[in-house]
Amino acid sequence: MQEVNELGEDALIGKLTENWTTGSGVVVGVGDDCAVVESADPHTYTLLKTDAVIEGVHFLADENYQRVGWKALARVVSDFAAMGGWGDFYLVTLALPADFAVDKVSALYRGLEICAQKFGGQLVGGETSSVPAGSAAVISIAGTGRVKRDQLVKRTGATAGDVIYVTGQLGGSIRGKHLDFEPRVEAASWLAENFLPNSMMDLSDGLAKDLPRLADYSSCGYQLDFENIPLSEGCELSQALNDGEDYELLLTQPAEVVDELELAWDLAFPDLQLSRIGICTSEPSDQLAGGWGHFSNK
Amino acid sequence: MQEVNELGEDALIGKLTENWTTGSGVVVGVGDDCAVVESADPHTYTLLKTDAVIEGVHFLADENYQRVGWKALARVVSDFAAMGGWGDFYLVTLALPADFAVDKVSALYRGLEICAQKFGGQLVGGETSSVPAGSAAVISIAGTGRVKRDQLVKRTGATAGDVIYVTGQLGGSIRGKHLDFEPRVEAASWLAENFLPNSMMDLSDGLAKDLPRLADYSSCGYQLDFENIPLSEGCELSQALNDGEDYELLLTQPAEVVDELELAWDLAFPDLQLSRIGICTSEPSDQLAGGWGHFSNK
Known part of the structure; x- marks a missing residue:
């Protein structure tokens, strides 16, 4: 008898809702x-x-x-x-x-x-x-x-050529941020109002799990600049990718707006980092694996 | 340190939401x-x-x-x-x-x-x-x-003189009904459309728990005719009062409409019993105690 940990969270949900x-x-x-x-x-x-x-x-x-x-x-x-x-x-x-x-x-x-x-x-x-x-x-x-x-911003709208951004710093949430993080309501509203992202989601299971999800939903790939991924103080890249519970925004923007966006962002949110971490590609990607999965790491 | 079972479900909710x-x-x-x-x-x-x-x-x-x-x-x-x-x-x-x-x-x-x-x-x-x-x-x-x-029918509208009704039969749900009961959607809609009850709720924790709740919310009492409480086959009165999970409707109607209501009901729902089980009173009542409570029986 198959157990939910053999299937993993995303496959389980896919199976349960396939007829919906x-x-x-x-x-x-x-x-x-x-x-x-x-x-x-x-x-x-x-x-x-x-x-x-x-x-x-x-x-x-x-x-x-x-x-x-x-x-x-x-x-x-x-x-x-x-x-x-x-x-x-x-x-x-x-x-x-x-x-x-x-x-x-x-x-x-x-x-x-x-x-x-x-x-x-x-x-x-x-x-x-x-x-x-x-x-x-x-x-x-x-x-x-x-x-x-x-x-309205969905996970499905990223297209090849989009620039990928994250807010804040990633990794190490277990040291406390997972309990007292600030949901990025103000930043998300500002984006939706002024620079409507092609796609957006919040990072709950780690960039390594969530970016491939966003790419899957949008039927595109991604190419990350690992050196641009913003690390929480004292964290290594692997933690920023896999720890989960960052509750930062992951979003994509058409390339033609990014210069203007970044100027306006720095004025609007001087204390919240917005990092270009890569671009969306037309081919599927396999740069990432990991992150947090309920039942198993699948 | 006080535990939730010492307080009981209703008192816990009351305490938690007292400032809302x-x-x-x-x-x-x-x-x-x-x-x-x-x-x-x-x-x-x-x-x-x-x-x-x-x-x-x-x-x-x-x-x-x-x-x-x-x-x-x-x-x-x-x-x-x-x-x-x-x-x-x-x-x-x-x-x-x-x-x-x-x-x-x-x-x-x-x-x-x-x-x-x-x-x-x-x-x-x-x-x-x-x-x-x-x-x-x-x-x-x-x-x-x-x-x-x-x-809209609330729990708060019962007044002294209202006739108290329940649909169906009560008790013994554990034998199977608790898993395959029919929510009384059609009957409730018909009532709301044709004979708007003064108050209504569904019976989930047993009449002995739920009728005092309805009376409390409505700031009235009740007087039950215990012999009119409809018993599920093979059940005794104590089961009908205390078993819980009946998912029948408990409702009150102004006395002046009940004759007309009962005639119309029998035509609309020949297979669903509607039982007059008592009346609402102006003074608080203590005929009932029991029913199902999470954490404890309080």
């Missing part, structure tokens, strides 16, 4: 940072996202739960940003063992509230359930968001 | 079957719901996973129905141990698909994550739905 069709009202289904559906407002689309953080996988059992709460919500905010949008409403699903400390849950909610307050959107409900004794705590956030129709 | 305010665009926040938010369509509201089923709590590890998939989605459909609405879009969150069988996940997805096909709404995405070895599998469904603004 993109039905009426659905703009983007499976395979992007968020699902995108039509809204009654002719100027916007609705974004739908769900994302879970799990004890022992995304955080340690003795972690500060306010930081865990921040992380849980910020991951969803980051996905909305990666489509060019922002969050409106959030629901919280808690699955906890019966002996879980109330203080931890309270701290978790403080983290959720602080994050929602900072990036907008409201917590409007959710659900709690018990898990059997010994099972990991699961915190899942479901969110709805919005994006202007003419500012 | 119902902000702009929110029609119903915490404390009903769904959250309700404004839509750009002036004739409808948007319903938001998330609900999880957990191995060892909501289903057994060796269960038929197609039935588990049905249950997972049907629970959300039932909550939309209980507000007078229906589902539009669903996201699936899977948290699974790495050795989980791919066949089980495929069967789970078939169950989700069959349920969505039957009751409307589309599966548009989701997320998979690993849980540590030995942890229970968690399947969480997030859904958005819709209700006509003039057909």
Whole structure:
């Protein structure tokens, strides 16, 4: 009997959803940072996202739960940003063992509230359930968001010749950034408004996993300038490629706008690095392998 | 250090959300079957719901996973129905141990698909994550739905003198109904359209738990005619009150409409029993205690 670790996360999702069709009202289904559906407002689309953080996988059992709460919500905010949008409403699903400390849950909610307050959107409900004794705590956030129709950025739009960028520095997130990162909402909105990227996603599983995904979805390849990949302080290239949980933006831009973009960026975001790390090619690439995969590294 | 089982589910949620305010665009926040938010369509509201089923709590590890998939989605459909609405879009969150069988996940997805096909709404995405070895599998469904603004039914509208009804029969769900129940979408829509209930919810934790909840939210009491509570075949009253997972509708109607309602109901739903089980009172009640509670029986 085949187990999910033999298949790997991406192949599993592909198998499970292979018969799904993109039905009426659905703009983007499976395979992007968020699902995108039509809204009654002719100027916007609705974004739908769900994302879970799990004890022992995304955080340690003795972690500060306010930081865990921040992380849980910020991951969803980051996905909305990666489509060019922002969050409106959030629901919280808690699955906890019966002996879980109330203080931890309270701290978790403080983290959720602080994050929602900072990036907008409201917590409007959710659900709690018990898990059997010994099972990991699961915190899942479901969110709805919005994006202007003419500012929607997908993973599928990269084309040969596009310049590939990342924001910030990559690698070493486990030292703390994975719990208190800033979702790049402001930068993503600015890009969508002023220099609409051909494609964009947030980096959650490491550049080595996520860039090949973006290239796959866009049916193109990539050529990286490894020396231009921005390394977090004290990190080596392999960490920047494989560590995951950077929550930086990965995006591609038509070559003809990049000079103007970089000038404008430096004025708008003097404290946030934007690095040209390569170009999109017409042929498939195999420069990268690795990154983080649930179930296995496939 | 206080644990969540000392507090109980309802008190925990109350504590966690005590500082939440119902902000702009929110029609119903915490404390009903769904959250309700404004839509750009002036004739409808948007319903938001998330609900999880957990191995060892909501289903057994060796269960038929197609039935588990049905249950997972049907629970959300039932909550939309209980507000007078229906589902539009669903996201699936899977948290699974790495050795989980791919066949089980495929069967789970078939169950989700069959349920969505039957009751409307589309599966548009989701997320998979690993849980540590030995942890229970968690399947969480997030859904958005819709209700006509003039057909929204909340838990808060029951008033003294209302007649209390339940659909179907109660108790014994564990023998199988909890996995293949029919969410009462058609009946709920018919009620919302023709005899708008003063209040309604679906019965998930047993009448003994859910009727006091409805009365609390509506700031009223209740007086039950225990002999009129419809029992599932082979069940005793205590099972009908406490077993939970009936997924029938609990609703209240103004006394002046009940004769007409009952006549019309029998024509519209000859195969679905509608039972008068009591009346709402102005004074608080203590006829009931029990039902199902996560973490503890509180």
